[in-house]
Amino acid sequence: MKTKIITKDTFKTSLWSGGTTTELYIYPENSIYKNKDFWFRLSSATVELEKSTFTPLEGIKRFIAPIDASLLLFHKDKSVELAPYECYAFDGGIETTSEGKVTDFNLMLSKDVSGSLESYFLEKTIKIENSKENCFLIYAPEIPLCVVGKETYHLSSGDLGLFFETPDLTVSSDATGYFFVAKIQLPKQ
Numbered sequence: 001m002k003t004k005i006i007t008k009d010t011f012k013t014s015l016w017s018g019g020t021t022t023e024l025y026i027y028p029e030n031s032i033y034k035n036k037d038f039w040f041r042l043s044s045a046t047v048e049l050e051k052s053t054f055t056p057l058e059g060i061k062r063f064i065a066p067i068d069a070s071l072l073l074f075h076k077d078k079s080v081e082l083a084p085y086e087c088y089a090f091d092g093g094i095e096t097t098s099e100g101k102v103t104d105f106n107l108m109l110s111k112d113v114s115g116s117l118e119s120y121f122l123e124k125t126i127k128i129e130n131s132k133e134n135c136f137l138i139y140a141p142e143i144p145l146c147v148v149g150k151e152t153y154h155l156s157s158g159d160l161g162l163f164f165e166t167p168d169l170t171v172s173s174d175a176t177g178y179f180f181v182a183k184i185q186l187p188k189q
Contacts, residue, residue: 008158018052021045024160040184041108051099057092063107063117064088067141072099085119085178107182115184122179125172133183136163140179146172
C-alpha cells in the first residue's frame with residue numbers, strides 16, 4: 001500500500017439513530033463496517049440528540065474525540081468529559097452513552113491491530129516521528145495541511161492522508177488549528 005490522499009467529497013455518509021456518520025476510510029478497503037471484518041475504520045459522526053447510546057462493538061477498541069463542543073461519555077462504572085480535540089480510548093463492547101450535541105472523530109481497531117489516536121495543535125510545523133507503526137493517518141477537519149515525508153502532499157481541510165511504511169513526517173500549515181494523527185501497527189500479511 002502506498003500513500004493515498006482521500007478528498008472529503010468522496011466520503012460516504014449514512015444515518016445512525018443519533019445523527020449522521022461519515023466513513024472516512026476502512027481497511028482493508030473491501031471491508032464492511034456492519035460485518036466488523038475491518039482492521040481499522042476512521043469516521044466522523046454528528047450527534048444531534050442531547051443523549052445518545054453507542055452501538056456496542058464487541059472486540060473493537062474505540063477512540064473518540066469531539067471536534068466542535070464538549071462531550072460527556074458514560075460507561076457502567078465511570079463518566080468522562082472530553083474537551084474539543086481531546087482523545088479517549090475505550091472498549092467498544094462496554095455499554096456507552098453520551099450527552100452533548102457534537103461532531104466527533106472516531107478510530108476503531110480490531111483485536112488484531114494496535115494503534116493510537118492523538119491530536120496536535122499546529123501553529124507552524126510539527127514533526128511526527130515514526131516508531132513501530134507502519135501506517136499513519138492524518139486528518140484536519142478545519143485547516144489545510146502540508147505533509148512532507150518521502151514526497152510532499154497537500155491536504156485541504158477535511159481531507160484524509162494515509163501514509164504507509166513512511167519515514168518521519170513533517171506537518172505544516174499557513175493556518176493554526178488542530179489535526180489528528182492515528183498511528184497503526186498493521187499485522188503482517
